[in-house]
Structure formats: C-alpha cells, structure tokens
Amino acid sequence: MKNDKSIPRGSAPIAVARTGVANLASVRAAFARLGRVTAPASDPVAFARAPLAVLPGVGAFGPAMDALRASELDLAVRERVEAGRPTLAICLGFQLLLEGSEEAPGVPGLGLVPGVARRFGAGVPIPQLGWNRVVPDAGSGVGLVEEGWACFANSYRLGSGEAALARAAGWRPASAEYGGAFVATLERGPSLACQFHPELSGAWGAALLRRWLERADAAVATARGTELEGRWPTAAAGGAR
Amino acid sequence: MSALRIIPCLDVKAGRVVKGVRFRDLADSGDPAALAARYEEAGADELVLLDVSATLEDRKAALGAVRATRAAVGIPLCVGGGLRSAGDAAHLLEAGADKVAVNSAALRNPALIQEIAARFGSQCCVLAVDALRAPRFPETDAARPGKLSPGFGAARDIAGRALERLAAGAAAAEALRASAAWEAVADAGTLATGVPALAWALAGAALGAGEILLTSVDRDGTASGYELELVAAAARILPVPLVASGGAETAEHFLAGARAGARALLAAGVFHAGRLTIRDLKRSLMAGGLELRPC
Numbered sequence: 001m002k003n004d005k006s007i008p009r010g011s012a013p014i015a016v017a018r019t020g021v022a023n024l025a026s027v028r029a030a031f032a033r034l035g036r037v038t039a040p041a042s043d044p045v046a047f048a049r050a051p052l053a054v055l056p057g058v059g060a061f062g063p064a065m066d067a068l069r070a071s072e073l074d075l076a077v078r079e080r081v082e083a084g085r086p087t088l089a090i091c092l093g094f095q096l097l098l099e100g101s102e103e104a105p106g107v108p109g110l111g112l113v114p115g116v117a118r119r120f121g122a123g124v125p126i127p128q129l130g131w132n133r134v135v136p137d138a139g140s141g142v143g144l145v146e147e148g149w150a151c152f153a154n155s156y157r158l159g160s161g162e163a164a165l166a167r168a169a170g171w172r173p174a175s176a177e178y179g180g181a182f183v184a185t186l187e188r189g190p191s192l193a194c195q196f197h198p199e200l201s202g203a204w205g206a207a208l209l210r211r212w213l214e215r216a217d218a219a220v221a222t223a224r225g226t227e228l229e230g231r232w233p234t235a236a237a238g239g240a241r
Numbered sequence: 242m243s244a245l246r247i248i249p250c251l252d253v254k255a256g257r258v259v260k261g262v263r264f265r266d267l268a269d270s271g272d273p274a275a276l277a278a279r280y281e282e283a284g285a286d287e288l289v290l291l292d293v294s295a296t297l298e299d300r301k302a303a304l305g306a307v308r309a310t311r312a313a314v315g316i317p318l319c320v321g322g323g324l325r326s327a328g329d330a331a332h333l334l335e336a337g338a339d340k341v342a343v344n345s346a347a348l349r350n351p352a353l354i355q356e357i358a359a360r361f362g363s364q365c366c367v368l369a370v371d372a373l374r375a376p377r378f379p380e381t382d383a384a385r386p387g388k389l390s391p392g393f394g395a396a397r398d399i400a401g402r403a404l405e406r407l408a409a410g411a412a413a414a415e416a417l418r419a420s421a422a423w424e425a426v427a428d429a430g431t432l433a434t435g436v437p438a439l440a441w442a443l444a445g446a447a448l449g450a451g452e453i454l455l456t457s458v459d460r461d462g463t464a465s466g467y468e469l470e471l472v473a474a475a476a477r478i479l480p481v482p483l484v485a486s487g488g489a490e491t492a493e494h495f496l497a498g499a500r501a502g503a504r505a506l507l508a509a510g511v512f513h514a515g516r517l518t519i520r521d522l523k524r525s526l527m528a529g530g531l532e533l534r535p536c
Contacts, residue, residue: 025337059362125482127364131534132243149534153364
C-alpha cells in the first residue's frame with residue numbers, strides 16, 4: 001500500500017460498504033486527506049469484522065435496503081452496531097439504521113435506532129441541499145459533535161419529536177432546523193450516524209471525522225486488549241501483528 | 242433554514258481551467274484542483290466544474306480534473322457540460338462528482354432526467370436551464386411552428402403539461418405570464434428550442450431534478466446583475482432549490498438575487514478576476530441580514 005507511512009501503526013483499511021447505489025469517492029477522499037486508507041467492502045463477514053467501517057448512502061431508501069439485504073450487509077451492519085464496533089453511517093446510511101422510512105412504506109429498516117424517517121413538511125424547498133447549523137441537544141453532555149455548519153442533501157429526516165426513543169436507547173442527538181427541528185446526528189460509543197455529509201462539510205466535517213477516528217481507534221485498541229482474553233472475534237482484516 | 246450558498250464556477254477544457262482565474266498570490270494556474278482548494282479555503286460553499294470541451298479526448302481529460310478536484314476539496318462538487326447519458330453521469334459520480342448537471346441533452350431527451358434521478362437520486366441530479374429573454378416567444382410558437390428547431394418536441398410537450406398542472410394552483414396567472422418571457426436555449430446558448438424556460442424548469446423538477454441551475458443568457462458576462470424578474474418567477478413556482486446564475490458583479494447583485502428567492506448564487510468572472518472575494522462577499526451579505534455559513 002502506497003500510503004503505509006501515513007497510516008497509524010497497525011490500522012487496517014476502513015471498510016466502506018459498497019451498496020451499489022452510493023458514490024464512494026467523496027468519503028474515500030475525505031479519509032485519504034486524513035491519512036487513512038479505505039477499502040470498499042461488499043463481503044458481509046469482512047465488513048462485520050473490520051475494525052472501522054462506514055455505511056455511506058446516496059439514493060433511495062427502498063433500493064438501498066434491498067441492496068443491503070441482497071449482499072447480507074444488513075446483518076453485518078446490525079452485528080457491528082449492536083456489538084459497539086466503530087461504525088459511521090452517512091446520510092441515507094443514517095436513515096437505514098431506523099425502523100423504516102416514509103420514502104419506502106412497508107420496507108423495514110435495520111431497526112438499530114427507534115423511529116421512522118419522514119419527508120420534510122411543506123414550506124421549504126425539497127430536497128434540502130446545502131449548509132445548515134448543527135447544535136448538540138441541551139443536556140446531552142460533551143460528545144463527538146460540536147456546534148457548526150454541516151452540508152446536507154436530503155428529502156427525509158428523523159423529526160426531533162421522535163428522538164426521545166433514540167435517546168432512551170442510548171443515542172446522543174444533535175439537531176438542525178429545516179421547516180422544524182430534525183435529528184442531524186446520533187452517536188453512541190464509537191458509532192456515529194450523520195444525516196449530513198461530514199466528508200463534504202469542509203474543515204468542520206474533517207474535524208468531526210478526525211474525532212470519530214480517534215474515538216474509534218481507541219475503541220479498537222481496547223477491544224484488542226479484550227481479544228487477548230478471547231472475548232472478541234478474531235479481527236480478519238490485517239491486524240497489528 | 243439552510244444557509245444561502247455561494248458557488249464559484251470553473252470552466253474546464255481538456256482538464257484545464259480556461260478563463261483565467263487569478264488569486265493574488267497564485268500565478269495564473271490552470272490546475273482545477275489547486276484553484277478549487279483555494280476557493281474552499283476562501284469560503285466557497287460548493288463548486289461547479291463546467292466542462293466546455295468540444296472533443297471526446299478533451300472530455301476524458303475532464304474526468305481526470307474531477308478526480309483531482311475531488312481529492313483536494315471537502316465541499317460539494319457539481320459537474321456539468323456535455324453529459325449525454327446516465328452512463329456519462331455514472332462516470333462523473335465515480336470520479337468524485339457529488340452532483341451532475343444536465344442541460345442540452347435533457348432538452349433533447351427529457352427522460353434522461355428521470356433516468357439519472359432514479360439511478361442516483363434527485364439530490365445529485367441538477368437541471369441546468371439557459372434562459373433567453375424572448376419577448377415574442379409564444380407568438381412565434383403558435384404562428385410559426387415550422388420555424389422551431391426540430392428535436393425539442395418532447396421537452397415542449399412536457400413543459401406545456403407542467404404549466405397546465407400549475408395553472409390549477411394559485412400562482413397561475415403570474416406564472417403563465419412569466420413563462421412566455423424566457424425561452425430555454427441549447428448548445429451553450431446557440432440554439433433556440435421553442436421550450437419555455439420556466440415551464441421547462443418546473444417540468445424538470447417533476448421529472449426528478451433536485452435542483453435547478455438557472456442562467457440568464459442575456460445577463461451572463463454583462464456584470465449587470467442577476468435577472469431578478471426571472472429569479473423571482475422561478476423561485477415562486479419551483480418546489481426544489483434554485484441556483485441563480487448570470488451577471489453577478491457586486492455584493493448588491495448577490496443580495497438582490499437572494500432576496501428574489503434564490504437558495505444559491507453562482508458566479509465566475511467576478512471571483513476569478515479577484516474583483517470580489519468570497520470572504521468579503523459573505524461578510525457583506527451577512528451584514529445585510531442573510532444567513533450564510535461563516536468563513
């Protein structure tokens with residue numbers, strides 16, 4: 001690998017789910033600018049076991065969910081997030097974690113976060129394209145997400161009114177306003193779901209990705225320690241040794 | 242509400258930027274990636290690369306420019322110019338574009354909009370409309386149908402139907418009047434189509450375009466400001482975000498474009514020549530009460 005020198009010692013490529021409909025170039029370029037190597041992943045076992053993984057998403061909820069199921073990446077994402085392995089979900093990837101979306105009635109989502117994505121209401125141009133202010137919810141403590149401007153491209157969102165259940169499930173929210181408040185990010189441990197595109201959110205987005213990498217790397221290091229005691233499945237994708 | 246976007250547009254030919262771009266401390270550089278990075282640093286909210294190449298080989302070079310620009314910048318990148326098919330769109334998206342803009346090819350084949358939106362999503366399908374003020378336009382259409390450029394019948398029909406649907410709504414009378422005032426032109430503004438520009442933009446949104454990039458051909462390059470009547474009429478009828486383009490030269494022009502209803506403002510020459518920096522522009526727009534992403 002040509003970038004070996006810039007990769008922190010022992011880190012495997014970040015697995016980026018190849019769902020067939022998403023454009024991976026922007027996400028991969030953003031991590032490359034942070035000195036990290038990414039590899040598209042379509043194999044569910046490799047994706048489930050990669051130390052760090054990204055679920056990107058562009059396009060429509062129904063076809064994306066179909067593509068995930070066809071490749072069994074749905075199981076892999078579920079396994080990762082439930083096990084608390086570092087996972088970053090972006091845009092449609094955020095919505096896929098939910099129970100479903102108005103965009104594809106009857107198509108179940110991954111169900112990792114309670115709630116359903118609904119279309120923005122009347123009175124605002126749809127899709128929302130461009131920059132909006134993200135603010136961590138009051139009383140949610142200090143997390144990965146700091147107040148700032150993020151770049152969105154979405155027609156559906158999780159309304160803030162529905163965020164109580166997500167909060168109860170341990171997800172820490174940040175919000176934005178577009179014809180009403182909606183959930184911009186959810187984070188739980190080393191998992192981060194962004195309704196916006198951190199990879200397109202300039203310096204603020206790059207800083208958020210850097211903080212996620214730090215937390216994710218720390219979680220991997222802790223898990224490796226545990227692995228020596230035999231409690232963590234063998235990391236397949238090239239470890240430190 | 243989301244912030245007003247400021248978008249510089251780079252014209253690229255054979256993978257190099259044409260129409261000189263001058264940064265004070267950067268010697269005349271045709272490298273799109275270097276210029277794009279400078280614009281991101283200066284506070285640009287998004288970038289448009291417009292491929293003005295005429296030959297196939299030059300188009301291939303444009304893909305290289307998209308790749309290099311993608312590697313360099315962390316803001317949205319929209320690429321337009323010369324797209325003929327959903328396959329072309331796929332190549333550009335793979336190379337790192339976040340959105341693609343279709344123009345003449347969609348006027349000749351409106352289904353292209355549907356195809357791109359269905360495959361890649363509305364949020365990455367931009368319809369670029371070049372609007373030319375044509376005061377006698379409807380009369381021309383009705384009285385001399387034989388004089389219309391061939392090949393745009395489908396777009397004319399579809400635009401007509403979009404307008405009829407709108408006519409049922411409240412904005413009808415105004416929209417109908419405005420629709421007669423501008424014609425969509427093809428092939429970089431060189432070919433009249435007989436397609437009413439505003440109705441076509443409306444039809445494009447219904448077909449799946451998630452954004453309309455509306456350029457006033459009359460104002461482009463004149464430094465006389467956006468064509469506000471056009472921007473206002475489009476903003477009133479379009480359900481999707483509107484990017485205004487053509488003629489911006491001063492901060493007042495940008496302010497007026499935003500007040501007329503554009504969600505994003507595109508300009509080229511004024512930024513390239515360094516007559517107005519994005520930083521200064523954003524400061525004065527914010528002083529004018531508009532919400533922008535600070536830089």
